[in-house]
Every structure is written in C-alpha cells, then in structure tokens.
Amino acid sequence: QSVLTQPPSASGTPGQRVTISCSGGSSNIGSNTVNWYQQLPGRAPKLLIYSNSLRPSGVPDRFSGSKSGTSASLAISGLQSEDEADYYCAAWDDSLDGPGVFGGGTKLTVL
Amino acid sequence: QVQLQESGPGLVKPSEALSLTCTVSGGSLSSFYWSWIRQPPGKGLEWVGCIYFSGSTKYNPSLKSRLSISVDMSKNHFSLRLTSVTAADTAVYYCARGGAVEALDYWGQGALVTVPS
Numbered sequence: 252q253s254v255l256t257q258p259p260s261a262s263g264t265p266g267q268r269v270t271i272s273c274s275g276g277s278s279n280i281g282s283n284t285v286n287w288y289q290q291l292p293g294r295a296p297k298l299l300i301y302s303n304s305l306r307p308s309g310v311p312d313r314f315s316g317s318k319s320g321t322s323a324s325l326a327i328s329g330l331q332s333e334d335e336a337d338y339y340c341a342a343w344d345d346s347l348d349g350p351g352v353f354g355g356g357t358k359l360t361v362l
Numbered sequence: 363q364v365q366l367q368e369s370g371p372g373l374v375k376p377s378e379a380l381s382l383t384c385t386v387s388g389g390s391l392s393s394f395y396w397s398w399i400r401q402p403p404g405k406g407l408e409w410v411g412c413i414y415f416s417g418s419t420k421y422n423p424s425l426k427s428r429l430s431i432s433v434d435m436s437k438n439h440f441s442l443r444l445t446s447v448t449a450a451d452t453a454v455y456y457c458a459r460g461g462a463v464e465a466l467d468y469w470g471q472g473a474l475v476t477v478p479s
Contacts, residue, residue: 253406286465288407295456295472296399296407301465339407343463350397350412350420350461 254279254347255340255354262360268328271357273340275321279352283343285323287316290337290356299338300325327359335361364389366457366470374451374477380444384457384470391415391435395461398431398442400453401472408453412461413440420462449479 256274263269273285287300298307300316303323315326323342327334340354370382384396397412411421413431421429425444433440444451454474460466 283463288466290407295469296466297469298465298467301467307467337406341407341409341466347423348420349422350395350409353399353407353409356406 253355254344254352255342257338257340257354257357259355260358260360262362263327263330264362265330265332267330268326269330269359270327271325271338271340271359273323273325273354275323275342277321278346279321279342279344280318280323281321282345285316285318286341287314287323287325288339288341290339292336296339330361332361335359364459364468366459366468368455368457368470368473370473370475372474372476374447374475376448376477376479377446380442380447380451380475380477382442382455382457382473382475383439384441385437385439386459387438389459391433391438391440394459395464396433396440397458397461397466399456399458399466400451401456402450402453409461410442410444410455414461447477449477451475452477 284302288296289299290296303318304316374380398410428445430443454472456472457470458466459468
C-alpha cells in the first residue's frame with residue numbers, strides 16, 4: 252500500500268491529452284513539492300517533472316505538472332507512442348522522516 | 363554529465379547481507395543527497411534510503427532495522443548494506459542523486475540482486 256495513490260492504468264490514442272493523478276496527504280503532497288518520473292520498459296526511471304511543475308532540460312513541453320492541496324497531476328498532451336511507460340509521483344513525507352515516498356505507479360498505454 | 367554506476371554481487375544467500383556500491387563520475391558528492399531505490403520484479407519503486415554528503419541518513423522505516431548507508435568522499439561513492447535478507451529483498455537496486463526534498467535527477471542503470479527462496 253503506497254503512501255501516494257495513483258491509478259494503476261491510463262490510456263489514450265495518439266494526439267490525445269491524458270492526465271494521471273497522485274493523491275496524498277497533509278504531511279507529503281500538502282507540505283512538500285511533487286516530482287514525477289517516467290520509466291520506459293526495461294529502463295531506469297527518468298526525472299520528468301520536479302518542484303510540481305518544472306521540466307528538466309530536454310523534457311518536451313507536452314509534459315506538464317500541477318499541484319493543488321494534497322493532490323498532484325501529470326498531463327501529457329499530443330500523446331505519442333513513445334510515451335507508453337510507467338509514471339511515478341514522489342514527494343517527501345514530513346511524518347515519516349524517511350528518504351521520500353513514491354506512488355504505486357501508473358502504466359500508460361497508447362492505443 | 364553526472365553518471366552513476368551500481369556494483370555488487372547479483373546473488374545473495376538468505377539471511378546474509380546484501381552490499382552494493384554506487385560510484386559517481388562527472389561530479390562531486392558534495393552538497394547533495396544520494397539515494398537507493400529498489401524495484402521488485404514486475405512491481406513499483408520503493409525508496410530504500412538516502413544519505414547527505416555529510417553523512418546524515420534517512421531510512422525507509424520498514425527497512426531501518428536492517429539498513430545502513432554510508433558515503434566515502436575520497437572514493438566518490440556511497441554504499442548500501444542490508445542485512446538478514448530474504449526472497450522479498452530480490453529487486454533491481456538503483457542509485458540516484460537526490461533524496462528527501464531533492465528530486466532524483468540522475469540515476470544509475472540498476473543492478474539486479476536475487477535472493478533465492
């Protein structure tokens with residue numbers, strides 16, 4: 252059972268806009284920034300969005316992030332076949348004093 | 363460009379200790395957190411723990427009693443030791459730069475560690 256809750260799956264057709272949600276609580280998303288990671292099949296995860304809505308250099312602007320209260324969202328517009336991957340949200344949790352917590356991950360299928 | 367590389371045994375016997383090292387090249391350990399994350403086969407990511415360059419650590423509460431993470435600034439690497447392993451510790455172990463409030467911006471390729479049941 253992950254501290255951050257994501258839908259296990261999402262899907263869309265090429266060109267569509269897809270959103271993935273990440274729900275948490277006051278001690279994690281509610282008081283800390285959210286980061287998003289993309290994991291392509293057989294590859295190491297890659298940082299996609301940091302500090303809720305910022306994109307690292309090289310990440311297309313088709314990817315965007317937002318946060319409101321204790322929830323966050325990742326949006327992918329102009330969906331492409333190469334976006335088929337697992338997506339994870341993550342944040343620090345003040346109450347655990349641990350390294351951080353991940354969501355359970357969302358498998359995105361491009362139909 | 364910062365690069366990370368995990369190294370260590372790929373097979374560990376039950377009840378023994380799992381040890382991995384992450385060697386960092388292209389950058390210094392200074393001023394960052396450094397993390398270990400694991401992923402059991404077919405499952406999601408689990409944050410194992412992280413260490414600040416100064417040596418301060420943050421451990422996953424579920425692993426804290428078996429876990430130790432250390433840093434060696436002279437060798438530009440940090441290490442993981444997990445004791446009393448079981449088959450449930452079988453996973454790909456990734457090292458990454460970042461942790462706590464810092465995003466994980468650079469990752470190693472991952473190292474599969476198998477603990478037979």
